[in-house]
Amino acid sequence: MKYVRVVVITVVAAIFCAALAASTLAPANYATQFRENPNSPPSHRFLLGTDELGRDRFSRVLFGSRVSLLLAPAAAAISTLLAALVGTVMGYLGGTWEKMMMAAVDLFLSLPWLFLLITIRALLPLDLSPIMSVIVTFTLLGLLGWAASARVICAGVRALRHSGFMINARALGCHPRRLIAVQLLPNMRPILAAQFLTSIPVFILAEANLGMLGLGVSEPLPSLGGLMRELENISAIAVQPWRLAPLIVLVACVSAFQILVSGREVNS
Amino acid sequence: MSWKSLKQLIAFCALALAQCLGQGELHFCLHADPKTFHPLLVDDDASEAIRYLTGGVLVRLNRRSQQLEPELATSWKISEQSRSITFTLRRGLKFSDGTPFGVEDVAFTMRSLMDPALHSPIGDAFRSAPGEIRIKTVGKDKITITFPAPVAELDKLFDQVAVMSAYSSLKERAVLGPFVLAEYKPGSFVALKRNVNYWKVDSSGRRLPYLDSVYLHIQQNRELELSRFRRGEIQIINGLDGEYYDRLQTQSPSEVFDAGPSFDSEEMWFNQVPTAPIPAYKLAWFRSTEFRQAISAAINRQDIVRLVFNGHASPAVGPVSPANHFWFDTNLEAHSFDTGVALRLLLRNGFHMSVGVLRDAQGHAVEFSIVTNSGNKARERMAVMIQQDLASIGIKATILTLDFPSLIERMTRSFNYEACLLGLVNMDLDPNSQMNIWLSSGENHQWNPAQKSPATPWEAEIDRLMRAQASTTEPAKRKRLFNRVQEIVREQEPFIYLVHKNALSAVARVVRGADPVALSPQTYWQIDRMSLITERATR
Numbered sequence: 192m193k194y195v196r197v198v199v200i201t202v203v204a205a206i207f208c209a210a211l212a213a214s215t216l217a218p219a220n221y222a223t224q225f226r227e228n229p230n231s232p233p234s235h236r237f238l239l240g241t242d243e244l245g246r247d248r249f250s251r252v253l254f255g256s257r258v259s260l261l262l263a264p265a266a267a268a269i270s271t272l273l274a275a276l277v278g279t280v281m282g283y284l285g286g287t288w289e290k291m292m293m294a295a296v297d298l299f300l301s302l303p304w305l306f307l308l309i310t311i312r313a314l315l316p317l318d319l320s321p322i323m324s325v326i327v328t329f330t331l332l333g334l335l336g337w338a339a340s341a342r343v344i345c346a347g348v349r350a351l352r353h354s355g356f357m358i359n360a361r362a363l364g365c366h367p368r369r370l371i372a373v374q375l376l377p378n379m380r381p382i383l384a385a386q387f388l389t390s391i392p393v394f395i396l397a398e399a400n401l402g403m404l405g406l407g408v409s410e411p412l413p414s415l416g417g418l419m420r421e422l423e424n425i426s427a428i429a430v431q432p433w434r435l436a437p438l439i440v441l442v443a444c445v446s447a448f449q450i451l452v453s454g455r456e457v458n459s
Numbered sequence: 460m461s462w463k464s465l466k467q468l469i470a471f472c473a474l475a476l477a478q479c480l481g482q483g484e485l486h487f488c489l490h491a492d493p494k495t496f497h498p499l500l501v502d503d504d505a506s507e508a509i510r511y512l513t514g515g516v517l518v519r520l521n522r523r524s525q526q527l528e529p530e531l532a533t534s535w536k537i538s539e540q541s542r543s544i545t546f547t548l549r550r551g552l553k554f555s556d557g558t559p560f561g562v563e564d565v566a567f568t569m570r571s572l573m574d575p576a577l578h579s580p581i582g583d584a585f586r587s588a589p590g591e592i593r594i595k596t597v598g599k600d601k602i603t604i605t606f607p608a609p610v611a612e613l614d615k616l617f618d619q620v621a622v623m624s625a626y627s628s629l630k631e632r633a634v635l636g637p638f639v640l641a642e643y644k645p646g647s648f649v650a651l652k653r654n655v656n657y658w659k660v661d662s663s664g665r666r667l668p669y670l671d672s673v674y675l676h677i678q679q680n681r682e683l684e685l686s687r688f689r690r691g692e693i694q695i696i697n698g699l700d701g702e703y704y705d706r707l708q709t710q711s712p713s714e715v716f717d718a719g720p721s722f723d724s725e726e727m728w729f730n731q732v733p734t735a736p737i738p739a740y741k742l743a744w745f746r747s748t749e750f751r752q753a754i755s756a757a758i759n760r761q762d763i764v765r766l767v768f769n770g771h772a773s774p775a776v777g778p779v780s781p782a783n784h785f786w787f788d789t790n791l792e793a794h795s796f797d798t799g800v801a802l803r804l805l806l807r808n809g810f811h812m813s814v815g816v817l818r819d820a821q822g823h824a825v826e827f828s829i830v831t832n833s834g835n836k837a838r839e840r841m842a843v844m845i846q847q848d849l850a851s852i853g854i855k856a857t858i859l860t861l862d863f864p865s866l867i868e869r870m871t872r873s874f875n876y877e878a879c880l881l882g883l884v885n886m887d888l889d890p891n892s893q894m895n896i897w898l899s900s901g902e903n904h905q906w907n908p909a910q911k912s913p914a915t916p917w918e919a920e921i922d923r924l925m926r927a928q929a930s931t932t933e934p935a936k937r938k939r940l941f942n943r944v945q946e947i948v949r950e951q952e953p954f955i956y957l958v959h960k961n962a963l964s965a966v967a968r969v970v971r972g973a974d975p976v977a978l979s980p981q982t983y984w985q986i987d988r989m990s991l992i993t994e995r996a997t998r
Contacts, residue, residue, distance in 0.1 A: 226766060229766050242704075426710075
């Protein structure tokens with residue numbers, strides 16, 4: 192298992208490094224259209240061929256990975272923070288408060304968040320740059336994706352609320368705020384970390400879904416989701432299998448995160 | 460074989476064929492939710508499709524012969540130099556709910572259509588001059604409608620006027636067309652069922668339509684539409700993308716049709732609405748003719764044709780497609796892609812280049828956003844190509860894809876957009892059908908709609924020319940007047956015309972009676988005679 196984790200960490204690190212160094216590694220700008228070479232096969236000039244507009248696919252995958260792999264963890268951090276806040280308060284207060292807050296969380300979970308995202312996107316200012324639009328998209332994903340994690344965290348807090356160290360601390364007159372900050376949250380760290388790691392692939396896939404709907408990152412900025420729109424052309428994949436490159440990167444990242452999470456759960 | 464046996468065999472075959480053709484549920488996709496089910500308020504493709512499938516009209520333009528054919532009216536006569544039209548109606552017809560059809564319904568429809576409070580886009584085409592219409596009924600089946608001024612191609616305009624019932628409690632839901640609205644789930648589908656009171660019969664006396672129902676799936680994504688076609692979930696695709704056409708052609712050449720250049724156009728325009736919530740300096744650029752001309756000159760239309768449409772399109776010069784042989788102005792000069800010309804025009808208009816960035820006289824960097832509808836890959840690609848073309852003259856364009864309702868909201872109500880890239884679907888050959896686009900008071904005068912008085916002298920000139928051609932019956936004179944409109948549009952470029960796509964479509968082998976043409980609605984223009992053969996029969 193340890194060997195697998197090392198390999199996985201190496202793969203994720205390699206992808207992250209490549210994504211971070213996209214500006215250096217990419218042979219062309221992600222937006223440059225080589226219009227005389229549309230749909231080119233892989234060559235020395237275009238390592239993964241070109242798309243319909245003649246843009247270098249390798250460069251776009253590098254830049255797309257950067258967008259998705261940097262912003263998905265940020266969105267995961269936002270959602271985990273929110274989930275920790277709501278889940279801890281719910282689990283700590285318990286009783287009627289917990290029931291009421293849980294009902295609110297259930298209501299939030301039942302919201303058609305995709306339509307909400309589409310609506311919010313429609314309200315975005317016109318002069319928003321592609322970079323800002325992708326940041327807004329991931330921030331929204333983070334703000335909307337906390338509810339499921341909050342339930343898990345609430346259950347964890349509920350289990351710890353009546354544990355011996357909590358009863359002792361309460362008996363010694365520890366203030367609830369200190370109780371949460373010093374006693375509860377440090378013991379919740381494994382759950383929070385697992386929720387954070389689980390959320391990353393969820394947000395990468397959520398952005399990919401938005402990308403498939405044409406509502407993801409604005410052109411010409413690539414993202415893994417946006418790049419996967421090429422896969423809608425299923426028959427072209429058989430002829431040009433290099434179109435699968437963004438999917439392979441996505442699957443590698445998501446699988447790596449899942450292995451890291453499962454390994455962490457086993458350890459904890 | 461005796462005569463009797465032969466007759467029995469023929470009868471058996473006819474029965475078998477009738478059974479095969481009998482029931483059927485045709486499925487195809489709409490690319491957006493219909494904005495309205497009111498036949499007189501139709502303003503978008505989806506609503507147009509519903510109106511075509513459900514609405515009964517007095518006369519119908521045969522999309523193949525491009526000649527008018529009688530429908531609810533058995534005959535018609537234009538008089539008073541195209542000011543007046545008299546229809547003789549078919550007797551004994553009923554609306555879908557059983558309400559009898561008569562002259563009162565036609566009168567009611569025309570009064571509603573011309574009611575300024577309704578703001579009917581179709582009504583604009585009849586308004587060649589201010590004033591009220593007069594309606595006179597003679598007996599139970601004759602009605603004369605008189606307009607304040609001559610209306611050109613008056614009879615053809617009625618192809619788009621679906622007659623509504625004056626008495627039905629269902630109001631506009633009572634229809635005279637082959638299908639009737641059965642169910643609508645926003646974002647999902649529109650189900651139409653056979654109108655049992657539809658009046659047409661085939662040559663063997665069988666009541667039309669053959670199909671039991673039509674399911675219109677709301678599907679913005681063209682790739683998914685194609686996948687559904689391949690899986691047999693839908694049977695027809697209108698306005699097929701060039702790439703998909705090529706793909707389908709390699710797999711199933713008998714299922715794809717190229718009817719040549721379509722009448723539709725793809726264009727881009729700048730928001731010139733004075734009250735639009737955009738900075739004043741940007742509005743000043745957008746209202747500058749040189750600026751629009753420069754943008755137009757910087758766009759490489761040939762590349763768009765080649766890369767976006769795989770060659771299944773032609774660069775557009777103006778609002779009329781070359782497929783429209785009569786109305787197309789052959790003297791219009793084709794757009795040439797020339798960034799040098801573009802820059803010269805901009806420099807002449809006070810713009811200047813500063814470290815690769817184009818700036819206006821006040822120093823503002825020239826940046827604007829182009830909105831288009833999400834899910835339309837061709838438009839998204841066109842926008843990306845335009846973005847790169849404009850970058851070569853120092854202009855930064857950002858692309859914003861929006862779902863269609865949000866886009867329409869911005870275009871027609873909030874006017875919160877800078878430039879828009881969309882297409883125009885032409886249902887009619889005659890420029891009269893575009894009155895609501897060209898008249899400055901028109902609701903569809905997209906760059907600056909519903910003006911109280913023309914904002915510019917050239918718009919005033921277009922108003923005058925359009926009204927003049929609409930009030931003239933002489934084709935050559937009308938042609939001259941509309942040619943002038945095309946010239947003004949070519950010069951002023953309120954719409955920057957990009958391409959005319961070819962009319963590409965796909966029809967599954969199970970569909971019988973489809974005859975794809977260039978004119979909308981390409982594949983299902985004779986829906987009442989279309990049928991599906993059963994799977995057993997196709998084997």
